[in-house]
Amino acid sequence: MRALGRGSLRRRITIWLLVYAAALTLAVVAQGTVVIEYVERIVWRSLLTVELDHFVERHRLEPGYRVAGTPGLRVYASTDARDAAAMPEVLRGLDEGLHDDLRVGDTEVVALVRDYGGERYTLAMDIEQFSREESRFELLTLAAALAMLLLVSLSAALGVSYLLRPLSQLAGRIGALQPARGAAEITLERGAGSELTVIADAFNDFLRRNRQFVERETTFVNTASHELRTPIAVINGAAELGLQPGADPASMREQLERIRRSAREMDHLVTLLLALAKDPAKLARSNEPLALHVLLPQVVEDHRHLTVGKSLQLNLEPLPECEIHAPPGIVRAAIGNLLRNAIENSDQGVIDIALDRSGTVTIRDPGHGLSPEQISAIYLRMARGGGESGIGLDLIARLCDHFGWRLSLQSDAGRGTTAVLQLGAG
Structure with a gap:
C-alpha cells in the first residue's frame, strides 16, 4: 500500500x-x-x-x-x-x-x-x-x-496523520477483504466519522451489486450448462432417427417436429437466462405494452403438444382484456414454464388457465400435488436461488425479483397444485 x-x-x-x-x-x-x-x-x-x-x-x-x-x-x-x-x-x-x-x-x-x-x-x-x-x-x-x-508544520504533519488514520485503516480493511470466502462487507467502529460511513456504505453497496452480478453470471452459466443438455440431446437423437436409411416421411416429420419443439424450448430458456443475466434496472427499461389476453392463448397452444399420450386437457377460461408493461418474450417464457410444470406433473384431468384484469395468471392442475413440507422446500430453494427446482420455479422466482412480480403456490398432496403469477404488480 x-x-x-x-x-x-x-x-x-x-x-x-x-x-x-x-x-x-x-x-x-x-x-x-x-x-x-x-x-x-x-x-x-x-x-x-x-x-x-x-x-x-x-x-x-x-x-x-x-x-x-x-x-x-x-x-x-x-x-x-x-x-x-x-x-x-x-x-x-x-x-x-x-x-x-x-x-x-x-x-x-x-x-x-x-x-x-x-x-x-x-x-x-x-x-x-x-x-x-x-x-x-x-x-x-x-x-x-x-x-x-x-510548530504549525509539526502540528500539521501530526494532525493530518491523525485525521487520515481512520481512512488508512479503512483502506486496510478493504485490502484485506476476501470476497471468495463469503459475503464480504466493510464494518466501522462505533462513532466513526460521517465521511467514513459514506465511503463504507458506498463500498458495501458496490460489493452487494458485484455479488448480484456474479450470482447472475453464475446462474446463467450453471443453468445453461445443465438445462440445455436435454433439448440438445433431444435434437441430436431426433436428427439421428430422421437421418436413418429408409426412414419414412411420417417418421421424418415426427422427428422434425421434435427438433422444432426442442429448439423452441431452448429459445425460451435462453430468453430467460439472458434476462436473469442482465441488470434489473436495465432489464426494466425493455418493458412495453403487452396484451395478456392475446398472448395467453398463444402460450397455451404452444404447449398443447405436451399433453399427447396423456388423458389431459388444457382449458382456457374466458379472458378479459388485460394490458401490462413487460417484455413479451420474458412473460411468454415465464407463463410457459409454469404451464409445462403443470403438464409434466399431471397424468389426467383438466388444467385450467385463467386471467383476471389485474394481470394475474392462475394455472390449476389435477396432478400429484405437493405437501406443505414440499412447498416450503420449494420456497426455500427459490429464496436461495438454486436447488433442484431447475428451469421451472427458481428461475421464475428470479424473474419475479427482477420485475416485482409475485409467484405463489397452493397445493394438497394428491389433489393438484395451483400456481398464481401476479404480473400486474410490477
Whole structure:
C-alpha cells in the first residue's frame, strides 16, 4: 500500500497547510511592519512638532536660545549663519515635512522641516539607539514567526496523520477483504466519522451489486450448462432417427417436429437466462405494452403438444382484456414454464388457465400435488436461488425479483397444485 507515496493525500494536505501557514505568517509580518512604520512616523511627527514649536516660540522670545538638556536633538535655523554652517550636507535642501532613514555620519537621524514666518527650521534627532532596538525587535519577530511556522508544520504533519488514520485503516480493511470466502462487507467502529460511513456504505453497496452480478453470471452459466443438455440431446437423437436409411416421411416429420419443439424450448430458456443475466434496472427499461389476453392463448397452444399420450386437457377460461408493461418474450417464457410444470406433473384431468384484469395468471392442475413440507422446500430453494427446482420455479422466482412480480403456490398432496403469477404488480 503506497499510503506515503509522492502523490499521497497526506503529503499533499500537509504541503498545502504549510504553504497556507507560510503565506499567513508572511502576511502577518508584512502587515505588522507596515503598521509599525506608519505608527513610527506618526510618533516622530508628533514628537518633533511639539519640540520644534517650543523651540521656535522660545527663539522668538530669546533670539540666542539653543536646545539644551535633550541629547541627540539639534535645531537649525536658516537665518542663523552658525546653524547654516553647521548643518550637515544630508539635511540641506530638504522639503518641508518629516524625513526619516537619514544618516549623518554613522548616526541615523529623523528630521522635521517647517517654515515659520518665512524662516525655515530643521529639527534633527538622533535615533541610532532606537534603530538598534528596532532591528533587534524585528529579528525577534522573525525568529518567532519561524518558530511558529515550524510548530504549525509539526502540528500539521501530526494532525493530518491523525485525521487520515481512520481512512488508512479503512483502506486496510478493504485490502484485506476476501470476497471468495463469503459475503464480504466493510464494518466501522462505533462513532466513526460521517465521511467514513459514506465511503463504507458506498463500498458495501458496490460489493452487494458485484455479488448480484456474479450470482447472475453464475446462474446463467450453471443453468445453461445443465438445462440445455436435454433439448440438445433431444435434437441430436431426433436428427439421428430422421437421418436413418429408409426412414419414412411420417417418421421424418415426427422427428422434425421434435427438433422444432426442442429448439423452441431452448429459445425460451435462453430468453430467460439472458434476462436473469442482465441488470434489473436495465432489464426494466425493455418493458412495453403487452396484451395478456392475446398472448395467453398463444402460450397455451404452444404447449398443447405436451399433453399427447396423456388423458389431459388444457382449458382456457374466458379472458378479459388485460394490458401490462413487460417484455413479451420474458412473460411468454415465464407463463410457459409454469404451464409445462403443470403438464409434466399431471397424468389426467383438466388444467385450467385463467386471467383476471389485474394481470394475474392462475394455472390449476389435477396432478400429484405437493405437501406443505414440499412447498416450503420449494420456497426455500427459490429464496436461495438454486436447488433442484431447475428451469421451472427458481428461475421464475428470479424473474419475479427482477420485475416485482409475485409467484405463489397452493397445493394438497394428491389433489393438484395451483400456481398464481401476479404480473400486474410490477
